[in-house]
Amino acid sequence: MGKIWELDFYSRPIIDENNKKRWEILICESPTTIDTDTSQLFRYSQFCANTEVNSITLQNAIATAIEKAGETPSKIRFFRRQMNNMILKGCEDAGIPALASRHTYTLNQWLEERMTSFYPLQEGYDEKATIAASVQYPQTNPVNLPDALKGDKKDKWALVSLNGKDLEEMPEWDIGFREAFPLKIANISPDTKIPGLIIFSSRALPLAGWMSGLELGYLRLDRGKFPSICLETGVSDSWILVNLTDKNTLSEAEGFENTKKQANGVHFLAIQSSPESQSFEAFWLLLEQSSNNN
Secondary structure (H helix, E strand, C coil): CCCEEEEEEEEEEEECCCCCEEEEEEEEEECCCCCCCHHHCCEEEEEECHHHCCHHHHHHHHHHHHHHHCCCCCEEEECCHHHHHHHHHHHHHCCCCEEECCCCHHHHHHHHHHHHHCHHHCCCECHHHHCCCCCCCCCCCCEECCHHHCCCCCCEEEEEEEEHHHHCCHHHCCEEEEECCCHHHHCCCCCCEEEEEEEECCCHHHHHHHHHCCCEEEEEEECCCCCEEEEEECCCEEEEEEECCCHHHHHHHHHHHHHHHHCCCEEEEEEECCCCCCCEEEEEEEECCCCCCC
């Protein structure tokens, strides 16, 4: 698999000479391993006028980014639902598949940095323009996993935790499907406790393969009528992974959420064939971020 890029195309809190907001295209590389050197990640930015907001502008920007990077990404992730059609068209015309995703961790961090330390220094900066409608992901009702992926009654699950320094050894683990990111993206220290969910299933490999084709966002506790731990994917899909059938399991899940919050949203999802297995069919480091990118 080639490198993955993250992309945003939206207006910024900067007013041009025509009293119109300036627009900007941001493209950055998405790290996929925990030991990635973030200083080496590719970044590209390009401002444009509101009259240039179209898929052709985006296609040309992607072409320029590819030229500067010296390689073409395997796919592009984006979170901005308002720009869905334009981004899909621009990426398609550039010959790169684009996927709506909540797995834009690096891009979200970059946007936060620019909001606080870059845009305010630009000519035409308008502080009032930063108070725009924030990105709100639609909350959908969680659904069950496809029947073909469900195991049998012997399947188990466990909520566990690892320290940040334990996760640093992830590159040495025997893992089938994987994706991670450097913990510094979330300001995590080696001693921080990272919570996670491990699923032990007789259908571990098919389950891992199916999940690897999704844009994994994060795990969350659904406190509804039938409490469960759900996996959020894409920008609106939600899957029930674990049903919480009593007060004990619900209490465990509450502990998971609390630990996740203390870890700045960092957590993980792992899949194994059994508790005795020395390998993982899958291991994904995940991050739940606030959706306040303007």
